[in-house]
Amino acid sequence: MREDFSVKIAILQGKDKRERIFGPEHLAQLRELGEVVLNEDNGNPSEEQARTLIAGADVAITSWGCCALTERVLESAPNLKLVLHAAGTVKPIVTEALWQRGVRVANATEALGQGVAETALGFTIVSLKDMWRLSRETAAGGWGDGSRVREVYGLTIGVVGAGRAGSHYIKLLRQFDVKIALYDPFVSEERAREMGAQKLELEDLLRVSDVVSIHLPSLPETYHMFNADRLAMMKDDCVLINTARGSVIDEVALAAELSKGRLFACLDVTDPEPPEVNHPLRALPNVILTPHIAGAVNNGLGRIAKAVVSDLRAYLEDRPLSGEVRAEQMHLLA
CATH class of the missing domain: 3.40.50.720 (NAD(P)-binding Rossmann-like Domain)
Structure with a gap:
């Protein structure tokens, strides 16, 4: 486990969506790994809300409905090292600025x-x-x-x-x-x-x-x-x-x-x-x-939270990330 810094983890998705994915046990596991900042508002975060939440973070957790991590958002988090996307495709949140800063990105596609x-x-x-x-x-x-x-x-x-x-x-x-x-x-x-x-x-x-x-x-x-x-x-x-x-x-x-x-x-x-x-x-x-129910639904969303916690732990222990996405793979992703 890395011990050279105290990890600040910003969860950007609104409270309503966060509570559908992350149960109390998952938040407890995240708090064991670092300081957790929560978005207590419902709905999708605006760019300004994202800037505030991500300020000073080492790790950001995003999901469906989160805004793109633009240069304006990222300038609030100069130490950001990892984005864990608690959803499938990362295309809605990834920008060129993220790659230019060397931030690693992982999604929960395997869980889905x-x-x-x-x-x-x-x-x-x-x-x-x-x-x-x-x-x-x-x-x-x-x-x-x-x-x-x-x-x-x-x-x-x-x-x-x-x-x-x-x-x-x-x-x-x-x-x-x-x-x-x-x-x-x-x-x-x-x-x-x-x-x-x-x-x-x-x-x-x-x-x-x-x-x-x-x-x-x-x-x-x-x-x-x-x-x-x-x-x-x-x-x-x-x-x-x-x-x-x-x-x-x-x-x-x-x-x-x-x-x-x-x-x-x-x-x-x-x-x-x-x-x-x-x-x-x-x-x-x-x-x-059937109405698009094949992926994680209701209790199955807990798989996503489990995958996010697992990849964060892997990152902190210098192990490969199960859901890592690289810039050169983006054109092949859904």
């Missing part, structure tokens, strides 16, 4: 990714079991024969993107007797094998997979990656799961393909959110829509 992966696995199991349809039929007085039920066994599960969420989904899938196919241009064949997957090109993955789970960031390169041609490549009865970003799917093309009745989709994200009330995806029987 665990919840996303678990949700994707839940969609996988429930959809293959045909529970959505059977539940509707049973509620209506029927008693389905289960002829379309499939087990998570002997199938090929396609994973598109091996970031934090996708790699954790693969880890969870390794508990099942399935083949795992992976498309990710940034993952080598050797690394894919180490993860327990076979690296394939996207089109090949779509042709062989019984389930396709999307774990991609929203980037110009991924916009409408799942277009009409690629959706048409998918096997009959394939389950398409999107817990990533709605923009990666051409929803007009998806609705058209789903209307043929040969695919099933579980969408936790859409573009935009929410979809229009009369959007065709709302009416199709082979679509499950």
Whole structure:
């Protein structure tokens, strides 16, 4: 543990958002590591509030709704060494001034990714079991024969993107007797094998997979990656799961393909959110829509706080930060 200075930790997010993420136990852990300054106002902090809160801080904790850490904000904290973002993408808070000052940045994407992966696995199991349809039929007085039920066994599960969420989904899938196919241009064949997957090109993955789970960031390169041609490549009865970003799917093309009745989709994200009330995806029987709940929600937000405390402790003990983000990675982030 570093003992050469007393650490001042400024938590910038408003009280209402802070209390949703950080429980008393997490604040107690932070206070064991340094002097903690809290924002006691509700709502998102203004630039002036951020300047006041961050004054003299060595570490700043940000989250959803925090303002960008501009040069004007940072001039109040000349000793700032670390920003811990208690959320996913750091793009809303990171500025060039932060990198120029040599401030290190870490996020809680790994914690968020665990919840996303678990949700994707839940969609996988429930959809293959045909529970959505059977539940509707049973509620209506029927008693389905289960002829379309499939087990998570002997199938090929396609994973598109091996970031934090996708790699954790693969880890969870390794508990099942399935083949795992992976498309990710940034993952080598050797690394894919180490993860327990076979690296394939996207089109090949779509042709062989019984389930396709999307774990991609929203980037110009991924916009409408799942277009009409690629959706048409998918096997009959394939389950398409999107817990990533709605923009990666051409929803007009998806609705058209789903209307043929040969695919099933579980969408936790859409573009935009929410979809229009009369959007065709709302009416199709082979679509499950959930309101962007795949990441950390309610009690799951505690994972984020745990990750922040863990990375702060790692920093103070000169260990690698689990969520560290570097300037050269910014163009690849959601």
